[in-house]
Amino acid sequence: MMRYLISSFLCLLxxxxxxxxxxxxxxxxxxxxxxxxxxxxxxxxxxxxNITSLENGIPKKVLWSSINSLVDRxxxxxxxxxxxxxxxxxxSETELERAIQDIVKDYPDSTFEETLLVKCIDYNEWRERFGxxxxxxxxxxxxxxxxxxISYHAVKSYxxxxxxxxxxxxxxxxxHIVSKTRKEADALLVRLREGEDMTKLVKxxxxxxxxxGDYGKRWVTKDMLPSSLSDIVFSIRVDKLSxxxxxxxxxxxxxxxxxxxxxRKELLEVMGVIKDRLFSEAIERHYTAWLEQLRNNYxxxxxxxxLDKARSIxxxx
Numbered sequence: 001m002m003r004y005l006i007s008s009f010l011c012l013l014x015x016x017x018x019x020x021x022x023x024x025x026x027x028x029x030x031x032x033x034x035x036x037x038x039x040x041x042x043x044x045x046x047x048x049x050n051i052t053s054l055e056n057g058i059p060k061k062v063l064w065s066s067i068n069s070l071v072d073r074x075x076x077x078x079x080x081x082x083x084x085x086x087x088x089x090x091x092s093e094t095e096l097e098r099a100i101q102d103i104v105k106d107y108p109d110s111t112f113e114e115t116l117l118v119k120c121i122d123y124n125e126w127r128e129r130f131g132x133x134x135x136x137x138x139x140x141x142x143x144x145x146x147x148x149x150i151s152y153h154a155v156k157s158y159x160x161x162x163x164x165x166x167x168x169x170x171x172x173x174x175x176h177i178v179s180k181t182r183k184e185a186d187a188l189l190v191r192l193r194e195g196e197d198m199t200k201l202v203k204x205x206x207x208x209x210x211x212x213g214d215y216g217k218r219w220v221t222k223d224m225l226p227s228s229l230s231d232i233v234f235s236i237r238v239d240k241l242s243x244x245x246x247x248x249x250x251x252x253x254x255x256x257x258x259x260x261x262x263x264r265k266e267l268l269e270v271m272g273v274i275k276d277r278l279f280s281e282a283i284e285r286h287y288t289a290w291l292e293q294l295r296n297n298y299x300x301x302x303x304x305x306x307l308d309k310a311r312s313i314x315x316x317x
Contacts, residue, residue, distance in 0.1 A: 035078035036298040079294040185251035
């Protein structure tokens with residue numbers, strides 16, 4: 001996916017695990033970056049370094065040593081926000097509150113705000129920052145919605161040029177009925193051998209049948225199954241019922257519908273994967289070109305002298 005979506009949209013968890021407040025070694029109010037009418041201070045950068053460190057498990061010293069890369073991300077976010085402001089793209093209070101409630105619901109009563117305060121994070125400041133990040137995501141989404149859908153011709157061409165990418169190991173499609181007790185399994189096996197429809201019994205009697213609506217439609221490989229099941233699925237005759245098989249999940253009756261040796265997947269099987277891949281590539285190209293255009297539209301200034309000073313101090317801590 002886009003570099004922005006991978007690395008720039010900061011998650012909540014690190015915010016909740018930030019260490020207690022610490023004093024800045026460079027004036028927190030000193031402006032280091034300006035993008036259009038937006039200003040990013042030394043304090044802002046230090047907070048972003050702390051969050052990124054916790055989010056990705058990267059030591060802060062390492063981040064400070066490559067601070068220019070982080071600054072590029074900050075500039076990109078600011079460019080997007082400036083664009084959104086000029087295009088009147090906003091985040092409504094309803095959208096923000098709904099997103100916050102999705103987070104707060106896992107915290108009883110007022111413990112969410114208390115958790116923030118323990119980490120020296122003001123709730124209103126957190127709320128503003130969280131809303132800003134949601135807005136960035138919304139702006140980017142609106143930008144990419146105008147992309148032309150991936151055509152069948154493009155998918156087919158990609159497949160034909162890269163057929164070697166779509167090999168599959170030996171695989172099978174099967175159904176199974178899983179019962180809690182051996183007695184239940186014995187009764188079901190009798191009904192199956194007397195001719196009752198297995199798909200119907202799977203829906204009605206099995207304690208587990210797979211994803212909703214998936215009754216033998218999905219290909220599986222040996223590594224996708226517990227050995228006790230894969231041994232049966234890849235050995236019994238196709239279209240024949242297995243004996244009752246006991247696993248930690250219950251008592252299984254298995255019927256293999258189809259098996260295939262190692263081979264190449266058909267186009268229809270991988271069409272969705274290829275579409276997603278091509279669309280991601282199109283988004284990346286569009287996003288990169290769009291950001292370059294934004295850099296031409298909005299003045300960007302970075303005080304590298306102040307930035308280098310902050311880096312030198314923090315690398316030494």
